[in-house]
Amino acid sequence: MPVNTLAHALAHSAWLRRTLAADPELAAELPARLHAPFTRAEMSERYAAFAVADEAMLKTALRRLRRALLARLIARDMEGLATLDEVMATISDFALFAVDTALAALKPELARYGRPIGDESGREQEMIVIGMGKLGGDELNVSSDIDLIFIYPESGETDGNRKISNHEYFTLLGKKLIAALSELTADGFVFRVDMRLRPYGDSGPLVMSYAALENYLLTQGREWERYAWIKARVMTGDDAVLADLARPFVYRKYLDYNAYGAMRELYKQIQREVARRDLIDNIKLGQGGIREIEFIAQVFQLIRGGREKSLQTRSTREALARLGDMRLLEPEAVTELADSYDFLRRLEHRLMYLDDQQTQTLPVDPAQRACIATSMDCADWDAFVARLNRVRATVHRHFEQVFFLPTEEHVSHPLSGLWADIQEDGAAAQLGELGYDDAPQVMRSLAAFANSQRYRDLPTKNRQRIDALIPALIEVAAGCDGPDTTLTRILGLIEAISRRSSYIALLTEYPQTLKRLASLYSASPWVSNYLTKHPILLDELLDARVLYAEPDWPQLAAGLAHQLDEARGDVEAQMDILRHFQHAQQFRLVAQDLAGMWPLEALSDQVSLLADTVLAACVRAAWLDIGKRHVEVPKFAVIGYGKLGGKELGYGSDLDLIFLYDDPHPDAPDLYARLARKLSTWLTAATPAGILYDIDLRLRPDGAAGLLVSTVDAFANYQRGKAWLWEHQALTRARFVAGDAAVGDRFEKTRFDVLTMTRDPGSLRAEVLAMRERMRESHPPRDDDIKHAHGGIVDVEFIVQYLVLGHAWRFPELTGNLGNIALLGLAANAGLIDHELAKQAQDAYRHYRRLQHALRLQEGRKVMPDAALLVHYAQVTRLWEQVMQPGPGD
Known part of the structure; x- marks a missing residue:
């Protein structure tokens, strides 16, 4: 391929011009290799050709490899041959290769100390290198630092002639690794290494044991570190450390709306730094920049990632796509953010290509400005700036919509004075003017809440948030039917969740939910008690489109199955998933019912379909939890009687069930009996998330004295020969609900024959x-x-x-x-x-x-x-x- 195909790249990058001028061999080979991505296999092949024998040769080999790789990346990108994905993936892959290769080459340099041995296991220890930031997300920049953390499994000491502690050994190894990558030599550098994300930052130890890291995260880990650990990736060694230590720190089991405040505070710190250093033209940190897109994705990950494991992704764009799938962001918003991210990241690379500098700031040099404008397909600098401003305005608009200021930071609510002076003369009169029927009693209830020991003992942050909430709740309750009762019920909720800061944060972050909340609490004591008992359902109030959307049961069932599969092996987690699903769907149906969306018969159908969906998911998940099963899909059916059988379920109805199977395998009776017992437990056991359903199994053949599960043949023989008339009466309201359809068909045939x-x-x-x-x-x-x-x-x-x-x-x-x-x-x-x-x-x-x-x-x-x-x-x-x-x- 002729050299002039590099014209665009050479015109854009002073670094590329200097590098090819200084390295004729690279200049000669680059055009011939331009159409091939730089793969891991080629990295290995080129590195092997150096025959590295010592630390000095390691540094030379990695730096020259980086030079060849970066030259091709710039050329392929600028000539329109590489996508953004290829650029980020290639440089990220090279970072993994460089760290892994350097560690392998450096370990022999410490041979005089022997092998580091763990005190507990007695096994040789390995250093675990964790990549953070864009490196962890496979989104690395071509001239970026790499953020690393070094850890090792166990304390102990080496087994060589010169014994040192494992901590000392891995500290030496870590320092050598940093030097091998970041030290500036005649051949340049491989990656600048940033270790400031490690526990305690610059003042902390360079390396840390698992136990020390766990203790730090549990006792001293800060909110902004949760954000940083989202992208953590094990580059070398056992990746179980993330599942065991980091993920529980990052992803909470509950919906964590405190993340908003933490992320907002971090953003404010960044903006103060932007102002101090005059970084307004920084496309990463400035308004509408890359960081705002990352924050949008990551705040939802922090809030919901513990419950929605699909959000536990290190990729910003994958996270945005999943937020769109879950309708947490509108599809149009996801598209605009993804397009903006693509534009800004490509621009970021072009800024770095100019001279291989880690910069995200727009240039002031006219020639460089012209290069940037041309490389971004704009006619001139002014046209480019206009396009960039549109992109940044779009990003910041979405950022503001997600991170709007909470209630407590707004101008004080007009009723703040009433709440602050609730025990003063005039409070009852003001409550009466608002529309409360027994204003003196309402005043006494509010005063009792304010004087309660529970309220006084709250953490300051919780109490401040509640103080911001109460005036708004007084206002919205006053606009409901039965305002006195409505406010009393809501105060019961606030008291119940007062120590659970995440729920209080939800209500302060989303003040638009308060009117919906008051409306439901006004309409029904059952609903208010249900929501107070299951405050996790407050999340359902956030989006009226979701709350009042007609359920798509096949889609909901598929989502539930996916969640259960992700939690396979963790029965407690699966039971909680089932309960959260059932409670959320029932709450949506209640809200729709109170809004007059369903005739009674149709509503009963929906409540029954919910039970059907949960039972089907239970059968599948419980069966997969049984070891030594002889088939992957059980030949087993759940039969519903009574209100479930007749599709007349109401809220809180019991389920009348029997279990049948049709399987000649010799282990079948025992296996299906175990499945029936497991199902009973999964349905009725009280967990922190509550129960699923109360069930009644007395309609099975021979009642309480009969087998928990029967074959379809035994059931048919019983119905034809031994059943009482009342059992045939019950059979008129019975149907196949969940499990194997073939077994269900046999039941339906028996039912028809008997009736x-x-x-x-x-x-x-x-x-x-x-x-x-x-x-x-x-x-x-x-x-x-x-x-x-x-x-x-x-x-x-x-x-x-x-x-x-x-x-x-x-x-x-x-x-x-x-x-x-x-x-x-x-x-x-x-x-x-x-x-x-x-x-x-x-x-x-x-x-x-x-x-x-x-x-x-x-x-x-x-x-x-x-x-x-x-x-x-x-x-x-x-x-x-x-x-x-x-x-x-x-």
Whole structure:
């Protein structure tokens, strides 16, 4: 290839011109190799050709290798042959190669001391080199420092003739490594090495044991260090150190909204430094620069990375993409930030190409300015500056949207004085003017909160944040129905989370959530108690689009499966994932319900689909937790009865379940019994995240005395030969819920066969009436009990069950799991009951369920049997009398 293909690169880079002029051999080979990326294999091949035998030769070999690599990178980039990804990956890969190669070459230099041996393990120790910053994220700049930390596993001493401690040995090795990379020789340098990110910074030891690092992170690690350790990457040695030590420090198990304050403070420090050093033209640190994009990605990583392991990535662009996938950032914002990052990083490289200097500051020299403008495809400097300003404005706009100032830093809330003087004369009057019904009592409640020992003992930061919150909460609660009760409930929440600074931080960082919070706390005591019990759900209030979005169950199931897979092997983590998922989805449905988005039947379908999704995920995850399983997918099914079976679940409903399997393997009975027990534990065990569901397994064959799990054949034989009539009644509201569809199909066939059996009408009626009487003995009918009242819910259910069992042999459509309302309509169409009575019973059943649902949300309230309810009771009773009257031939 002719040399003039380098014209653009040579015109842009004074360093490249000098280097090729001083190295004719490199100048001759570069055009021929220009179209090939500089790979790890080529690094190894070129290094081997130097036949390194000592420290001096090591330095020469690495520096000349760097010169060849940088020359090709500049040329490929400037000639349009290399992408940003290639440039960053190649220089990052070279840093890994240089560190690894240098360590291997330097260890023999310390042979006189012998091998470093661990006191505890008795094994030889290796130095672990951790790359930080852009090196850790494979995003290194071509002329950047590399940020390193040196650690080693165990204390001990060497086993040579001249024994020294492991700490001394690795300190010597670390110093040699730094010199091998950063010392300026006639051949230049390899990388400038920055060790200031190590514990205690410049004043700390150069190397540190695992134990010392762990102690430091636990006791003295600062918030800005969490940000730095996001990109930590083990370059040499065992990478378990990050999982064991660093990740728990960086990524908290809870949603950590304190990260906002920490990152905001770090940003302020950077901006003070920018102002002090007049770095306004610095495209990394200045406003709208690279650092702002990194901060946007990393604050979400710090907040959510402990729960969303997909955010535990070292790459800024990968993190942005995942934030877009999770809708934590809008897709348009992700695209604009990614494009801006690409522009700024390419510009950063072109600034460094000018003279191989570590700089991110725009040049003042006219010739250099012209080079930069041309290299960024702009006609002249003014056009370039205009484009750069647009990019920086875009970045800073998104930065401000993410890092807007919290409530406590705004101008004081108008009601701050009321809260500060809550016990003073006039406070009650002011509360009354705001709309509180019993203003003196509200004032006393607020004063009791302010005087409580719990509030007084809070850390100063928490108390300041609460002081900023209370005036806003007084205001939003005053605008709700029942303001007194609403504020009392919210104060209960604030008291419950007062020591959990992350939740307090969430509410102060996102003041727009307060109105949503007050609305929910006003609407329902059940909702307020649920949210107070599970404050992690406060996160659900942040984005109304997510909170009120109709659930996409296949997508949600896939996301849940992915989370469970990432946590495989950690049962406690998996159980918490399941609970967080179930609580979050149920809370979204409650919010949508209160907003009037769902008719009751559709809402019950959604609550039932949630249970189905959780059960399916439980089956899969619990089975994978069983060792020595003979198949990867269990031939096992979960069958739902009762409200789950009939898709009439409400909030907090129990699940009536049975477990079936169809597997001839000799180990199957034991394995599926273990799976059933494990499922029961996973569903009902109380963890710090709460429980999933209460379950009832008594509907299995032979009830509580029966096996926890049965084969489908045994279940079929039991239903046909031993089951009581009430068990066939229960079967009318049963369905396959989760697990192996083939096993579910066999259950459904058995169910159909049993329900379509011919039965003697008189005997059937007598048994159903006897069963209903036994229920009335234990639950005497009362008009304020809509379930057990004469003409209430149970009577409707018994009517439907009788019709199915008595007539499905003639009308098989009655076996469909359609719900009581639809089955009443089918029975009327079949001529089994009067159409008008059927319609009245359908209306009554809807009314009962709506009333039951409302009572659930307004927990503690009782039914007031008004005229409308009594009419419904009478209408259902008339249908009962018609259906249960003996017919001809009975």
